[in-house]
Amino acid sequence: MARMSSALFYQDPRAAIDWLQKAFGFELTMLLEDADGGVAHSQLSFGDSMVMIGTEWTEDHKSPKSIGGKNTQTVSIQIDDDIDAHYARARAAGAEIHAEPATQFYGDRTYRCRDPEGHIWNVSQTVQVVSREEAEATSGLKITGWV
Template identity: 60%
Template structure:
């Protein structure tokens, strides 16, 4: 195993009751790539990281009252993770793979006004994941006209 050095950027950390099962499931269902696992003296998963493209998701156990799986708090989510597939990837096949692995598909693949085809899924512990792929590159003017929005770089005062 090589040393892990992260470039500047964002990553998500998700907490699970059974992080080992989640780690295996995320690989099988969503195609996330195992980067490394950190096991404690008893063989419990202390920390792990999985890759997808240039992104990383950290998978771990519940470890404080503020770091819980949705399964432990009545299915509630305070955030969701968006995963962008590469240009030309088959999002419908990705959704089928997730469904076959036991994902609860809460929004079937659908092409959005801004040109991406997306779907949403819940994993076995209730985390919400959104997957998207650009199927038609649109300008801000095009998606504003279609969606009834106004796109800007910054908010006005």
């Protein structure tokens, strides 16, 4: 089975690890520390997915906090239960909310937020099964490859 994961870079990776556990429910599965006790590498799991969290280690590996809040990606989490409770947990942990939970034309209830260093997270839960034809009619978009 093929898998994909993402690596995110933070000015303070230890604080990010703590925040991701508190806000989203990630589990720390690996932590590598350097001789000074700094985070050299870490892995956090969420269901059968994983994200790597590390420090800014080159000029090309920066936190959004270091580059004016810019992002080149959004990390998406698909959950199976209670999106509104997940949203409340993230908000209570200090997530900067960019989109309140709302049901989308494709059947997912979704919210979007930023973590304390500016990474953008999109969190979704499928709340209704929608056919391609229903999604096209609702959105006005032509959809190819709908599964």
